[in-house]
Amino acid sequence: MPGEDGNKVIIFDTTLRDGELMPGVQINVEQKLELAQFLEFMKVDVIEVGYPAAKEKDFAALFQVAQLVKDSIVCALASDKLEEIMVAAQAIKPAAQGRIHLYTSVNLKERSIHSQAETLARIKESVTTAKNYCADVEWSAFDATRCEPDFLCQAVETACASGATTISIPDSLGTASPESFAQLIQMLQQRVREIDCTTLSVHCHDDLGLAVENSITALHSGARQIECSINGLGARKGNADLVTVVREIARMPDYYTNVNLNQLDSASELVKQIIEKIP
């Protein structure tokens, strides 16, 4: 991975985006602002604030967070549709450090050469377009753990060649085991040479209660960014819990994060209070 220090693990918080997909969770713009400022204060590296093309309030939240937050990267999610990329770019315009996070589903149900070629073309076009707006572009291989491995390699190669600076391998439905997830990450490291020029990220869901273990295991296979959320909020059973991930890494001799360990309990409490206020 690029950068001066290969042992640093980048902490990417998605409480404000994937966290809101947990049944019953809603976070309003003021609460997003409050939590984003706290995440910056505790030195989270990347804050994913929302999906602005899908939710109008996320556009407002992103635009305001982007004006206020200077030390963390402010990130907006978009699919590979060009209209969505433009909305994401507008939402993060005021950011001192902005990121556009793109995703494309790589688990193709119909495995025709035609649909594979179309998907690769969409990845190329979307990453290239996002790069015109923002130097920092993350690309996620949605449903990577259930994708055909040869096609996953081609998709990742395409995203790297088109200029993605971070490649994320999500276990979108939370079906992977630590062994199978580690093997997948190792396979990509071995077969896609260009991945070395990017930061390799993981995004694990907790359907089997393995999101933290899968994320930590991936570090040994070369991942250097972990996507997680405070109190593990996220779609269905949630994402890897940031508090646990950061504490686990702090106990490991080979890796470190920039996150202030003394603020973890307060962050957890703040999110609990926000959830309790939901009518």
Ligand SMILES: CC(C)C(=O)C(=O)O
């Ligand atoms: C959009 C992507 C990153 C996602 O949330 C997932 O794969 O679970």
